[in-house]
Amino acid sequence: MKQIVSSSFSRRSFIKTSALAGGGMLIGFNLFQACKPEATPPVDVSQLNFNDFNAFIKIADNGMVTIFSPNPEIGQGVKTSMPMLIAEELDVAWDNVHVVQGALDTKNFTRQVAGGSQSLRFGWEPLRQTGATARQMLINAAAAKWGVDPSTCTTDNGVITNTNGDKLGYGEVVKQAATLPVPENVTLKDPKDFNIIGKDIQNVDIDNIITGKPLFGLDYKEEGMMYAVVLRPPSFGKTLKDFDASGAKAISGVQDVIKFGDKIAVLANNTWTAMKGKKALTANWESDAKLESTEGHDKILTDLLNGKEFNTMRADGDVKKAFAEADQVIERTYDSPFLPHNCMEPMNFFADVTADKVRLVGPIQTPAGTARRVAELLERDPEQVSVEMTRMGGGFGRRLYGDFALEAAEISKLAQKPVKVVYSREDDMSAGIYRPAIKYRISASVKDGKITGYHLKEASINSNMYGLIPNFFPAGAVDNYQVDVANYQSKITTGAWRAPYTNFLSFAEQSFFDEIAEILEVDRIQLRLDLLQNVKGTTDDRIQYSPERLENVIKVAVDKSGWGKAQEGVYQGFSAYYCHNTHVAEVADVVLENDVPVVKKVTCVVDCGIVVNPLGAKNQIEGGVLDGIGHAMYGDFSFTDGAPDAKNFNAYRLIRMNETPVVETHFIENDIAPTGLGEPALPPAGAAVANAIKAAKGIRLYKQPFVKHMNVKAPLG
Numbered sequence: 001m002k003q004i005v006s007s008s009f010s011r012r013s014f015i016k017t018s019a020l021a022g023g024g025m026l027i028g029f030n031l032f033q034a035c036k037p038e039a040t041p042p043v044d045v046s047q048l049n050f051n052d053f054n055a056f057i058k059i060a061d062n063g064m065v066t067i068f069s070p071n072p073e074i075g076q077g078v079k080t081s082m083p084m085l086i087a088e089e090l091d092v093a094w095d096n097v098h099v100v101q102g103a104l105d106t107k108n109f110t111r112q113v114a115g116g117s118q119s120l121r122f123g124w125e126p127l128r129q130t131g132a133t134a135r136q137m138l139i140n141a142a143a144a145k146w147g148v149d150p151s152t153c154t155t156d157n158g159v160i161t162n163t164n165g166d167k168l169g170y171g172e173v174v175k176q177a178a179t180l181p182v183p184e185n186v187t188l189k190d191p192k193d194f195n196i197i198g199k200d201i202q203n204v205d206i207d208n209i210i211t212g213k214p215l216f217g218l219d220y221k222e223e224g225m226m227y228a229v230v231l232r233p234p235s236f237g238k239t240l241k242d243f244d245a246s247g248a249k250a251i252s253g254v255q256d257v258i259k260f261g262d263k264i265a266v267l268a269n270n271t272w273t274a275m276k277g278k279k280a281l282t283a284n285w286e287s288d289a290k291l292e293s294t295e296g297h298d299k300i301l302t303d304l305l306n307g308k309e310f311n312t313m314r315a316d317g318d319v320k321k322a323f324a325e326a327d328q329v330i331e332r333t334y335d336s337p338f339l340p341h342n343c344m345e346p347m348n349f350f351a352d353v354t355a356d357k358v359r360l361v362g363p364i365q366t367p368a369g370t371a372r373r374v375a376e377l378l379e380r381d382p383e384q385v386s387v388e389m390t391r392m393g394g395g396f397g398r399r400l401y402g403d404f405a406l407e408a409a410e411i412s413k414l415a416q417k418p419v420k421v422v423y424s425r426e427d428d429m430s431a432g433i434y435r436p437a438i439k440y441r442i443s444a445s446v447k448d449g450k451i452t453g454y455h456l457k458e459a460s461i462n463s464n465m466y467g468l469i470p471n472f473f474p475a476g477a478v479d480n481y482q483v484d485v486a487n488y489q490s491k492i493t494t495g496a497w498r499a500p501y502t503n504f505l506s507f508a509e510q511s512f513f514d515e516i517a518e519i520l521e522v523d524r525i526q527l528r529l530d531l532l533q534n535v536k537g538t539t540d541d542r543i544q545y546s547p548e549r550l551e552n553v554i555k556v557a558v559d560k561s562g563w564g565k566a567q568e569g570v571y572q573g574f575s576a577y578y579c580h581n582t583h584v585a586e587v588a589d590v591v592l593e594n595d596v597p598v599v600k601k602v603t604c605v606v607d608c609g610i611v612v613n614p615l616g617a618k619n620q621i622e623g624g625v626l627d628g629i630g631h632a633m634y635g636d637f638s639f640t641d642g643a644p645d646a647k648n649f650n651a652y653r654l655i656r657m658n659e660t661p662v663v664e665t666h667f668i669e670n671d672i673a674p675t676g677l678g679e680p681a682l683p684p685a686g687a688a689v690a691n692a693i694k695a696a697k698g699i700r701l702y703k704q705p706f707v708k709h710m711n712v713k714a715p716l717g
Contacts, residue, residue: 057086057090057130057131057134059170059171059174060171061171061172061174062171063092063096063158063159063169063170063171064096064097064098064171065087065090065092065096065097065098065158065170066097066098066099066100067083067086067087067097067098067099067100068099068100068101068102069082069083069099069100069101069102070082070102070105070112071111071112071113071114071119071123072112072113072114072363072364072365072366072367072389072392072395073101073114073205073389073391073392074114074363074365074392074394074395074399074678075392075393075394075395076114076117076119076620076677076678077203077613077616077617077619077620078114078119078120079099079101079203079204079205079391080099080201080202080203080204080613080616081120081201081612081613081616082119082120082123082127083097083099083204084196084197084201084612084613085120085123085124085127085128085131085197085612086127086128086130086131087131087196088128088131088189088194088195088196088197089127089128089129089130089131089132089135089188089189090131090132090134090135091131091135091155091156091157091158091195092157092158092170093157093158094196094199094201096157096158099204101389101390101391102389103367103386103387103388103389104367104368104371104386104387104388104389106368106371106382112367112368113365113366113368113369114365114366114392114395114399115365115366115397115400115496116580116676116679117580117581117582117675117676117677117678117679117680118580118581118676120612120674120677121581121673121674121675121676124673124674125188125673128188128189129186129188132186132187132188132189133182133183133186134177135155135186136150136183136186136187137177137178137180137182137183138155138160138170138173138174138177139153139155139160140177140180140183141173141174141176141177141180142160142162142168142173143162144176144180145168145173145176146162146164146166148162148163148164158170158171160173191610191671197610197612197613198610198611198612198614199613199614200613200614200615201613201615201616202615203616205391215390215391216345216363216390216391216392216393217345217348217349217350217361217362217363217390217392217393218345218346218348218393218422219390220350220361220362220390220420221420222350222352222418224417224418225350225417225418225419225420226255226256226267226268226269226415226417226418226419226420227267227268227269227270227271227273227274227419227420227422228265228266228267228274228407228408228411228415228419228420228421228422229265229266229268229271229274229275229277229278229421229422229423229424229427230263230264230265230266230278230407230411230421230423230427231243231263231264231265231266231278231281231283232262232263232427232430232431233262233263233285234285234430234643235285235287235291235641235642235643236291236292236490236491236492236493236639236642236643237287237289237291237292237491237642238262238285238286238287238291238642239262239285239286239287239288240259240261240262240263240264240283240284240285241283241284241285241286242283242284243259243264243281243282243283243284244281244282244283245257245264245281247280247281247282248266248277248278248280248281249277250280251268251273251276251277251280252273253268253269253270253273254266254267254268254273254274254276254277255267255268255269256415257277257281258411258414258415260407260410260411260414263407264278264281264283265407265411265415265421266278266281267411267415267417267419271422274422275424287642291641291642291643292490292491292492292639292641292642293638293639293640293641293642294337294338294437294638294639294640294645297437297461297488297490297639298335298437300461300488301335301437301438301439301459301460301461301488302439302459304439304459304486304487304488305333305439305441305457305459305486307486309486310457310484310485310486311484311485311486312482312483312484313469313470313483313484313485314470314471314475314481314482314483314542315481315482315483316475316476316478316479316480316481316482317453317479317480317481318480319445319453319454319455319480319481319482321480322445322447322452322453322479322480323443323445323453323455325445325447325452326445326446326447326452326453327446327447327448328445328446329443329444329445329446330443330444330446330512330515330516330519331441331442331443331444332441332442332511332512332515332702333439333440333441333442333702334439334440334441334442334504334507334508334511334512334702334703335437335438335439335702335703335704336435336437336438336439336504336507336703336704337437337635337636337637337638337704337705338434338435338436338437338461338492338494338637338638338639339434339435339497339631339635339637340428340429340432340434340435340637340644340652341394341395341396341397341398341432341433341434341435341497341498342394342428342429342649342652342654343392343393343394343395343396343398343399343428344393344394345363345392345393345394346422346423346424346425346427346428347398347399347404347421347423347427347428348362348363348404348420348421348422348423349361349362349363349364349402349404349405349407349408349420349421350362350408350418350419350420350421351374351405351408351409351411351412351418351419351420351421352412352418352419353378353409353412353413353416356384357384357385357386358374358375358378358380358384358385358386358409359386359388360374360385360386360387360388360405360408360409361387361388361390362389362390362404362405362408363389363390363391363392363393363395363399364387364389364392364399364402364405365392365395365397365399365400366399366400366401366402367387367389368387369402370387370402370405370406371385371386371387372385373402373406374402374405374406374409377406377409377410378409378410378413396497396498397433397495397496397497397498397500398432398433398495398497400433400495400496401433401495403433404421404423407421408420408421425647425648425649426647426648429644429646429647429648429652430643430644430647432493432644433493433494433495433496434492434493434494434495434497434637435494435497435500435503436460436461436462436463436494437460437461438458438459438460438461438463438501438504439458439459439460440456440457440458440459440504440505440508440509441456441457441459442454442455442456442457442508442509442512443455443457444478444512444516445480446516446520449520449522451478451516451531452478452479452480453478453479453480453481454474454478454480454481454482455481455482455484456469456482456483456484456509457483457484457485457486458483458484458485458486458505459485459486459487459488460485460486460487460488461487461488461490461492461494462487462488462489462490462492462493462494463485463487463501469483469485469501469502469505470483470542471542471543471544472502472544472545472577472578472579473509473531473532473535473545473550473577473578474509474531475542475543476534476535476538476540476542476543476547477531477532477534477535477547478531478534479534491642492639492642498624498627498678498679498682499579499580499624499679499680499682499683502577502579502679502683503628503631503682503683503686504683504686504704505683506575506577506579506683506684506686506687507632507683507686507687507690507704509687510574510575510576510577510684510687510688510691511687511690511691511700511701511702513527513528514573514574514687514691514694515700524574524691525554525558525563525574528554528576529551529554529555532547532550532551533547535547536548544578544581545578545583546578546583549583549607549668550576550578550583550585552583552607552668553576553583553584553585553605553606553607553668554576554585556585556605556666556668557574557576557585557586557587557603557604557605557666558574558587560603560605560664560666561587561589561603563587566589569591569592570589570590570591570600571589571590571591571592571597571692571693571695571696572587572588572589572590572692572695573587573588573590573687573688573689573690573691573692573693573694573695574586574587574688574691575587575588575684575685575686575687575688575691576684577680577683577684577687578680579676579679579680579683580675580676580677580678580679580680581675581676582606582607582608582609582675582676582677582680583606583607583680584604584605584606584607584680584681584683584684585604585605585684586602586603586604586605586625586681586684586685586688587602587603587688588601588602588629588661588685588688588689588691588692589601589602589603589661589692590689590692590693590695590696591696592696592697597692597693597696597697597710598659599629599633599659599661599689599692600661600662601661601662601663601664602625602629602661602662602663602664602685602688603664603666604621604625604663604664604665604666604681605666605667605668606621606665606666606667606668606677606680606681607667607668607670608667608674608675608676608677608680609670609672609673609674609675610670610671610672610673610674611667611674612674614667617667617677618665620677620678620681621663621665621677621681622663622665623681624678624679624680624681624682624685625663625681625682625685626655626660626661626663626685627682627685628681628682628683628684628685628686629655629661629685629686629689630654630655630659631655631686631704631705632685632686632689632690632704632705632706633655633659633689633705633706633707634653634654634655634705634706634707635653635654635704635705636652636653636704636705636708637652653705653707686704689706690706693706693710697710
């Protein structure tokens with residue numbers, strides 16, 4: 001049904017007008033509800049500085065519409081899907097829409113972030129409201145021109161029609177629309193009337209991507225720009241003692257060698273020369289403590305699990321009493337290694353630091369936060385720092401942190417030149433922000449064949465996201481439920497990795513439920529469904545998932561995958577999980593080839609609310625599933641004396657093309673506002689495969705990567 005919403009836009013923040021070269025007008029608007037009226041409009045679009053103002057619709061007199069997309073494009077498709085929301089309510093033909101990446105605008109936007117799979121969820125109503133408000137103003141202008149009531153006018157593909165059959169294109173009335181008051185209330189479309197939302201829309205950058213046109217940070221260049229490659233400490237925990245730059249400076253094309261902190265930057269005319277210069281540096285390093293290694297981390301995490309120093313994140317009922325009164329207690333421990341992000345495009349960033357401004361350009365998930373950190377680093381007024389965003393060749397959380405942008409800014413300041421920092425693949429892998437190594441110990445008490453208690457203990461390296469895990473399933477499903485966490489502070493830098501924490505926790509918990517079902521000799525699907533019945537009707541507002549929606553994806557996955565009806569030689573594994581506000585269930589089909597488990601197919605059922613762009617959504621699901629399988633099967637990253645053991649893909653295993661299964665995606669159709677999609681398909685994948693491997697080989701896996709802990713005659717791949 002149609003939705004009436006109050007306009008949150010003030011006239012000043014909504015309308016920006018000026019003469020276009022083609023005779024059209026500019027309608028500016030804020031893409032989020034935190035519209036600030038003090039934002040000053042540009043006077044002349046020919047002089048428009050996109051760093052200062054970039055949140056607007058531009059309508060030319062020929063009806064062409066330009067929509068500026070504010071959020072970073074990391075490959076998740078928001079540069080396509082967010083403008084789709086605006087275009088839908090603006091009621092224009094998508095073929096007449098041109099999408100441009102906006103720059104950082106802290107005056108008008110509140111969430112220019114690519115992270116947490118939240119862009120569409122936060123933008124759903126504000127973006128539609130923006131399009132609907134602009135549409136109503138255009139209608140009002142046409143109605144005034146005709147001398148009719150606006151309610152008698154309709155729009156279709158950028159054309160306004162009245163009951164007499166008169167027609168006006170948006171471009172013909174945009175000048176008049178710009179002079180009218182902003183409507184206080186606008187009507188949003190009923191989902192059944194959507195013409196753009198829900199349709200397959202091609203990625204707006206696809207032609208440029210496949211023809212190799214400049215889009216990414218690595219493509220960016222400016223006249224007079226220096227390329228900087230940085231020598232960083234070879235181990236986490238080491239500091240620079242001294243260095244000799246004579247060898248680097250002797251290389252033709254090397255312009256300068258600059259020390260900053262414990263790092264050394266080599267500046268050259270091109271990347272290759274800078275890399276040669278870096279190799280010619282001689283540096284001596286020192287450390288003031290024993291350097292960390294993976295074996296030591298394993299013992300530290302085990303000691304944490306066995307210790308008593310935990311923070312309790314949630315405690316329902318009395319877990320100790322439930323365990324004391326149980327017929328049996330089932331306890332298992334699950335281990336995950338560190339993981340690098342390994343984006344296809346290594347880290348890079350451009351900075352031009354001058355006396356009056358700091359201009360940053362590059363691939364970043366957190367432009368506002370990065371601008372703030374750069375301002376603090378350089379002791380500059382935040383108003384002097386601007387950020388232009390390029391498309392990212394992957395991020396997965398690595399580009400949340402912006403350390404590479406800070407390096408570029410500091411080097412540019414010292415060199416007094418525009419500088420672009422470029423990481424080699426080895427730099428990218430050895431100077432990363434890694435997924436932390438984690439151990440989970442899960443215990444369940446069973447009384448009269450029922451689960452009466454559930455205790456999850458997490459021990460992590462540098463964990464700081466505990467709030468992510470206590471209120472997901474099975475919270476609320478077991479009367480006596482407790483989540484405890486502990487961490488060890490390491491010098492190895494760690495942070496968010498695609499679907500933080502849940503990327504491994506889902507494997508641990510969903511494997512655990514499968515094993516409980518085996519021990520109790522009950523149906524594994526029914527075990528989960530029975531637990532969900534305990535949550536229905538709950539008044540506990542801490543519970544984040546919907547038991548009804550999770551139950552539904554489980555049932556649909558069972559149906560669509562042919563669960564329990566697989567042909568001979570096909571072994572199936574099940575998993576269901578909720579994260580990033582989305583419910584997902586997956587079934588993996590595994591066969592044995594030369595006694596080695598091979599994943600042939602994954603059936604994935606997703607409830608993410610309204611699917612804005614099915615084509616892009618399917619790409620996200622397939623990518624998430626393959627990423628989840630690949631890292632669960634093969635991802636292994638270790639440290640010796642503070643240094644990564646793998647520095648390139650010859651030593652770090654990723655999933656290969658011939659190992660990727662078919663992913664069959666099914667979306668639950670409903671009219672619920674969209675939720676996350678970039679991450680939720682990843683966490684259940686590992687458990688689905690592990691449970692299928694158990695069915696095929698009888699091996700119950702407790703550690704990742706699976707290939708390291710399976711009893712197979714030959715390594716996979």
